[in-house]
Amino acid sequence: MVRSMQYSNGIRPLPLWLSHLSFDAIFVLIISIVATALLSISTPVWTGLGYIFIIFVLYGIVAALLSYVISMFAKGAVTAWFLLALGQIIFYFAYFGGILGVQSATAYPDLEYMMNALFFGLGIVSPAVCLERTLFIGLQMMALSCNQRAPGSIYLYGGPILYLILQGVFLFALLLWWDVGFVIPTSRSRKSTTDPEGTEMYSTDLISERKRLVSNQTDLRVESVSKFFGKNLAVDNVTFAVQQSEIFALLGPNGAGKSTIISMIRGDIKPSTSNSTIDIAGHSILKHAVAARANLGVCPQFDSADVLTVKETLRFFAKIRGVKNIDHNVSTVIAACGIGEWTDQLAQKLSGGTKRKLSLAIALVGNPRVLVLDEPSSALDANAKRTLWRCLQTISKGRAVVLTTHSMEEADALADRIGIVSSRMLALGEREDLKKRAGENFYIHIVSKSAPRTTRQELQVIRDWIHGTFQNVKISRETQGGQIRFEVPAAGWDMVGLIREFEGAKERLGIEFYSVGKATLDEVFENIVRKYGDDDVIEV
Numbered sequence: 152m153v154r155s156m157q158y159s160n161g162i163r164p165l166p167l168w169l170s171h172l173s174f175d176a177i178f179v180l181i182i183s184i185v186a187t188a189l190l191s192i193s194t195p196v197w198t199g200l201g202y203i204f205i206i207f208v209l210y211g212i213v214a215a216l217l218s219y220v221i222s223m224f225a226k227g228a229v230t231a232w233f234l235l236a237l238g239q240i241i242f243y244f245a246y247f248g249g250i251l252g253v254q255s256a257t258a259y260p261d262l263e264y265m266m267n268a269l270f271f272g273l274g275i276v277s278p279a280v281c282l283e284r285t286l287f288i289g290l291q292m293m294a295l296s297c298n299q300r301a302p303g304s305i306y307l308y309g310g311p312i313l314y315l316i317l318q319g320v321f322l323f324a325l326l327l328w329w330d331v332g333f334v335i336p337t338s339r340s341r342k343s344t345t346d347p348e349g350t351e352m353y354s355t356d357l358i359s360e361r362k363r364l365v366s367n368q369t370d371l372r373v374e375s376v377s378k379f380f381g382k383n384l385a386v387d388n389v390t391f392a393v394q395q396s397e398i399f400a401l402l403g404p405n406g407a408g409k410s411t412i413i414s415m416i417r418g419d420i421k422p423s424t425s426n427s428t429i430d431i432a433g434h435s436i437l438k439h440a441v442a443a444r445a446n447l448g449v450c451p452q453f454d455s456a457d458v459l460t461v462k463e464t465l466r467f468f469a470k471i472r473g474v475k476n477i478d479h480n481v482s483t484v485i486a487a488c489g490i491g492e493w494t495d496q497l498a499q500k501l502s503g504g505t506k507r508k509l510s511l512a513i514a515l516v517g518n519p520r521v522l523v524l525d526e527p528s529s530a531l532d533a534n535a536k537r538t539l540w541r542c543l544q545t546i547s548k549g550r551a552v553v554l555t556t557h558s559m560e561e562a563d564a565l566a567d568r569i570g571i572v573s574s575r576m577l578a579l580g581e582r583e584d585l586k587k588r589a590g591e592n593f594y595i596h597i598v599s600k601s602a603p604r605t606t607r608q609e610l611q612v613i614r615d616w617i618h619g620t621f622q623n624v625k626i627s628r629e630t631q632g633g634q635i636r637f638e639v640p641a642a643g644w645d646m647v648g649l650i651r652e653f654e655g656a657k658e659r660l661g662i663e664f665y666s667v668g669k670a671t672l673d674e675v676f677e678n679i680v681r682k683y684g685d686d687d688v689i690e691v
């Protein structure tokens with residue numbers, strides 16, 4: 152997760168991987184010294200301990216590089232470790248089995264040739280085989296060192312050294328290539344299955360969104376992006392544009408594809424269709440990932456607090472992000488996120504709210520033009536949430552900010568524009584404009600005196616009165632026991648008339664409290680998802 156955060160926050164691949172490698176190299180060096188010392192005291196039979204030490208170091212570095220590469224594909228650290236160990240064990244035993252086979256089936260004059268062939272065949276793809284061969288050579292087994300060859304010869308220690316160096320260079324190049332924006336060739340060049348203009352509401356929105364896509368104010372362009380997981384179409388032809396100083400909220404129920412869209416913007420996963428475009432400050436994350444990420448700050452769903460202090464964490468990110476004036480940048484970010492009083496505290500020890508602010512501060516290091524926030528306040532209490540929102544409003548100036556949320560309240564408090572997504576985009580537009588789309592109807596909320604233990608019969612009396620009093624009324628979901636929400640068409644009613652009606656019936660119906668208002672974002676969301684989306688996912 153830490154790597155993922157570093158990776159998305161504009162960190163350049165070369166310094167990133169060199170810094171990881173130099174950190175791991177310290178441990179490799181210590182382990183190699185200890186292992187060589189143990190060999191030298193275990194038995195005097197060992198020869199060429201100097202070469203063995205070099206091979207231990209090279210092996211450690213190649214194993215570390217291999218683990219980085221595997222971690223790109225594996226789901227978690229444990230899976231990565233397991234895959235690495237499994238691969239090494241398989242090759243170890245394959246080579247060992249091969250040696251036994253060669254020894255039993257080969258005549259002595261051909262033995263060395265066959266042993267070399269076995270090593271040069273398997274060792275090219277396996278550092279474990281190189282290490283195993285080294286130990287055999289060191290123990291003067293396999294008759295390899297009895298023929299006057301120098302220890303550095305390609306047939307002795309030179310072979311494993313050469314192979315380990317080649318493997319190291321190959322793996323390092325692979326890491327850099329991946330980070331620069333390697334795109335896995337996709338077998339799906341077909342377009343998504345549903346009509347991109349599948350809702351009449353979105354088709355109108357799309358026309359205006361296409362104009363925004365080409366504006367030079369637009370810093371984040373997401374165009375015709377789809378993602379399949381197997382047969383599941385998680386994201387269906389989504390298009391939106393976010394301009395400078397604008398906060399765009401992707402609002403949707405669980406499983407709507409919000410995090411998948413964010414992962415594609417980060418460049419962590421690639422869209423499934425070849426016509427997809429994702430541009431960050433004019434750079435395609437699919438084709439020029441390094442340039443795109445240099446303009447991107449990401450605050451992921453979960454905090455990844457490290458064993459560094461707040462200040463050290465920010466300095467670390469600034470350094471590997473290539474920030475020129477680190478002190479100035481870090482202190483600006485600390486002030487913007489209001490974490491000045493925790494600068495010397497360990498990141499791990501911070502409260503939930505402050506950890507979130509630190510994640511936000513990390514995303515801001517290097518002053519990126521595009522900021523991506525995945526459910527920024529989901530785990531926070533009401534107070535911490537509001538503090539974070541204030542901070543977000545301040546830092547959004549001059550940046551294109553996209554955030555995902557389930558919370559209407561959060562979208563209402565922060566977003567200038569909102570996209571309602573349920574795999575496909577259902578509606579998209581200015582926050583206030585979306586609210587107006589819910590119509591001029593009145594939205595009424597009634598709470599019974601006996602709530603939350605109101606009986607079905609008591610509720611039925613209220614329902615009958617509603618149906619008898621108002622025409623074309625739409626009774627919405629019951630939020631909790633004893634509460635009813637409903638929508639009354641504006642025609643024929645005004646606020647005063649409605650209040651008079653409720654005051655008259657209040658006592659008789661046992662109503663404790665009622666409110667009459669125009670559409671909130673909740674109603675907009677519910678209406679749109681009910682109309683176009685999956686009915687099962689309305690409850691959020």
Ligand SMILES: Nc1ncnc2c1ncn2[C@@H]1O[C@H](COP(=O)(O)OP(=O)(O)OP(=O)(O)O)[C@@H](O)[C@H]1O
Nearest residue numbers: 380383385403404405406407408409410411412557
């Ligand atoms: N790596 C994956 N492999 C397979 N399916 C996935 C993967 N990631 C997401 N999905 C599926 O894609 C769909 C969208 O998931 P996603 O996490 O993007 O939704 P979301 O809107 O972020 O949901 P939530 O609000 O619960 O986080 C879901 O059906 C999910 O099961």
